[in-house]
Amino acid sequence: MATPQTGAGDPTRSLELLWREFGPQPSRPGPKPKLTVDRIVEAAVKVADREGSCFGMRSVSAELGVGAMTIYRYVPGKKELIDLMVDRLSRIGDDAPDLEELDWREGLELLAEGTWRIYEAHPWLLEINQKRPVLGPDSMAGYDFSLAAFSAHDLPDVEINLVVTAVMNIVTGTARQYLIRDSVDEAPETAEEEWWSAQGPYLERAIASGRFKHVARFSDPQAWNITGHDAMRYAVDRFLDGLAPRMEASRRAD
Numbered sequence: 065m066a067t068p069q070t071g072a073g074d075p076t077r078s079l080e081l082l083w084r085e086f087g088p089q090p091s092r093p094g095p096k097p098k099l100t101v102d103r104i105v106e107a108a109v110k111v112a113d114r115e116g117s118c119f120g121m122r123s124v125s126a127e128l129g130v131g132a133m134t135i136y137r138y139v140p141g142k143k144e145l146i147d148l149m150v151d152r153l154s155r156i157g158d159d160a161p162d163l164e165e166l167d168w169r170e171g172l173e174l175l176a177e178g179t180w181r182i183y184e185a186h187p188w189l190l191e192i193n194q195k196r197p198v199l200g201p202d203s204m205a206g207y208d209f210s211l212a213a214f215s216a217h218d219l220p221d222v223e224i225n226l227v228v229t230a231v232m233n234i235v236t237g238t239a240r241q242y243l244i245r246d247s248v249d250e251a252p253e254t255a256e257e258e259w260w261s262a263q264g265p266y267l268e269r270a271i272a273s274g275r276f277k278h279v280a281r282f283s284d285p286q287a288w289n290i291t292g293h294d295a296m297r298y299a300v301d302r303f304l305d306g307l308a309p310r311m312e313a314s315r316r317a318d
Contacts, residue, residue, distance in 0.1 A: 067191060067193050068118065068142070069143075069195065069196070070146060070193070071198070072196075073140065073141060073144040073147065074143075077144055078144045078147045078148075081147075082147065082198070082201065083201060098134075099128065099134065099137075100138070101138050104139055104145070105148045107128045108124045109149055111123045112186070116191060116245060118191075120142075121136075121145075147198050147200065148200070150189070151198045153189065154198070154202045155205070161174065163209065164215045166213070168214060169308070169311075171213030173304070175228070175232075176231055176235050176297075180296055183235070217314040227307065234300050234303060238295050238296040238299060239292065242291070
């Protein structure tokens with residue numbers, strides 16, 4: 065199946081739907097409509113959590129208990145719906161701290177941890193090609209939230225963008241290695257434990273051959289016991305270590 069992508073539908077319709085609350089609100093007499101765009105987005109996220117990014121619109125209709133064509137009265141198609149779903153999952157919670165009140169490093173660590181938790185809860189997001197970013201209200205609010213980490217520093221705009229992009233790339237790249245789910249169409253034939261068990265004899269013979277002397281020097285069996293979160297935090301922490309001199313040099317005197 066083709067990989068879904070943001071920005072693949074009608075940009076005008078996507079933007080109208082993303083920013084619907086900022087436009088004039090039509091007053092319609094009579095009973096309230098059975099569905100809303102918000103309800104459709106929430107249902108689609110639930111379906112994607114179960115089925116992955118290649119879910120069908122019929123599954124969303126079934127989740128809502130409506131006819132297959134009903135949701136098209138509210139959303140033109142899946143491409144526009146993907147934009148709405150990605151934007152919704154960028155929403156900053158009401159309990160989020162104000163990054164202006166924290167040190168820059170604490171702020172970027174919170175950004176990394178929050179992004180990791182979103183991927184853990186919704187791993188299908190890792191299957192979405194986001195080369196064209198979703199520029200909706202929740203995505204913009206999320207980016208505005210991250211920029212607050214730099215409020216006490218004098219850095220060029222492009223450098224701030226590069227720092228945020230680097231943190232996000234570290235988290236997303238690590239999440240793709242550890243959290244992305246198996247494809248339904250090309251699922252592995254063996255369970256994870258069985259697959260690793262099959263590697264054992266070959267690895268033992270490889271080490272015994274003497275051809276891999278640096279690997280053979282590893283004496284701690286726990287050296288391979290690394291979680292995805294461990295890998296993500298190590299990479300983020302070392303990046304922030306390297307960034308620290310630049311951030312301290314750019315700190316405003318006040």
